[in-house]
Amino acid sequence: SQQGEEDPQALSIQEGENATMNCSYKTSINNLQWYRQNSGRGLVHLILIRSNEREKHSGRLRVTLDTSKKSSSLLITASRAADTASYFCATDLTGGGNKLTFGTGTQLKVEL
Amino acid sequence: SAVISQKPSRDICQRGTSLTIQCQVDSQVTMMFWYRQQPGQSLTLIATANQGSEATYESGFVIDKFPISRPNLTFSTLTVSNMSPEDSSIYLCSVGAGAKETQYFGPGTRLLVL
Numbered sequence: 684s685q686q687g688e689e690d691p692q693a694l695s696i697q698e699g700e701n702a703t704m705n706c707s708y709k710t711s712i713n714n715l716q717w718y719r720q721n722s723g724r725g726l727v728h729l730i731l732i733r734s735n736e737r738e739k740h741s742g743r744l745r746v747t748l749d750t751s752k753k754s755s756s757l758l759i760t761a762s763r764a765a766d767t768a769s770y771f772c773a774t775d776l777t778g779g780g781n782k783l784t785f786g787t788g789t790q791l792k793v794e795l
Numbered sequence: 796s797a798v799i800s801q802k803p804s805r806d807i808c809q810r811g812t813s814l815t816i817q818c819q820v821d822s823q824v825t826m827m828f829w830y831r832q833q834p835g836q837s838l839t840l841i842a843t844a845n846q847g848s849e850a851t852y853e854s855g856f857v858i859d860k861f862p863i864s865r866p867n868l869t870f871s872t873l874t875v876s877n878m879s880p881e882d883s884s885i886y887l888c889s890v891g892a893g894a895k896e897t898q899y900f901g902p903g904t905r906l907l908v909l
Binding site: 731785786 | 832838902
């Protein structure tokens with residue numbers, strides 16, 4: 684399977700704390716995308732980082748990419764209860780025709 | 796970004812029947828994809844549906860079970876045929892903004908097969 688691995692599988696933190704999720708993949712990529720899913724609903728696109736980029740920011744989100752280690756991380760700073768969701772990384776593999784291969788996901792719970 | 800709608804949003808079906816899921820996009824797109832998300836799992840690609848060509852299925856998925864239509868650049872359907880309880884999943888369509896670009900997802904169709 685080409686599916687990437689994410690860790691942790693589940694993460695529970697207090698509001699205001701930072702949350703870090705990690706994603707590892709297996710082969711060469713064009714880009715890596717992070718998505719959020721609330722309670723089994725549709726996926727919300729968070730951020731795309733290209734293979735030639737190392738870090739990207741969007742609001743309270745910070746994504747890093749290390750192509751030598753085939754890994755990425757998503758940092759959510761100053762978390763809020765509304766950040767409670769499942770987070771997935773997805774890789775657009777080189778030569779893959781733009782289809783995405785999803786990681787196993789991290790369930791984040793932010794408690795008040 | 797593309798706005799994508801899916802119909803139905805959810806359905807409960809009897810085993811042995813078929814359900815057709817519609818995906819509508821507010822702009823013309825070349826690439827459309829269909830994914831399945833089984834309960835508590837991540838997303839798995841079923842097939843790529845590009846307008847003007849036959850759908851390309853991933854390993855483990857076949858056209859007889861999941862026939863796909865792509866009649867134009869804004870619309871696609873996925874049929875889940877001869878359903879069994881194992882087909883209970885969320886089915887999502889997505890569109891690519893372009894090669895190597897962001898993919899946007901529809902809200903999903905939650906299917907329960909009894």
